[in-house]
Amino acid sequence: SQKIEQNSEALNIQEGKTATLTCNYTNYSPAYLQWYRQDPGRGPVFLLLIRENEKEKRKERLKVTFDTTLKQSLFHITASQPADSATYLCALSQGGKLIFGQGTELSVKP
């Protein structure tokens, strides 16, 4: 069956460092992969979408890569700030609906 996995352990980093989050998937060949941010008690907020023919996508301090051979996406936040602390979700699109990973909690310490 289709599976999407993200680092289950929380990621703790120092302010100013680069945070790297991993999303791996199996038994699936998505054309699109999306990343969302979720703060406690709130709904997810869309961050970036990357297509299968795009190796890399950037938006301000965010960068996403998509390796369809490895079946993996990496999500980077450069020059991280305490305000970046949140749970980050990767999601694959299928028939319009989103299939989410379980999320990785990021904590940026000042």
Place this chain on the structure above:
Amino acid sequence: NAGVMQNPRHLVRRRGQEARLRCSPMKGHSHVYWYRQLPEEGLKFMVYLQKENIIDESGMPKERFSAEFPKEGPSILRIQQVVRGDSAAYFCASSNQGANHNEQFFGPGTRLTVL
């Protein structure tokens, strides 16, 4: 432009009662999706609707759960005879198209507690 609205934000029900969750999509959006987030778990797709039609309900439990998105008014997720295991956060999202390359806009969620 108001975002996706959900109400109520918090809902407490006793076992056996009915829960009705409402979702008003963003203006101009005709595609609505419902997701459930159990404590310490990820978001799970439940149902995808487009005005008056259910497109995909593969994630919806076969019994007690139903969803609708009428021509006029909000989308409704209805849970009959609630059980403690239904306690979760229920999120609604909307998009202007149902294509895979469209981002979805999420509401703040309804937190259902079953006593």
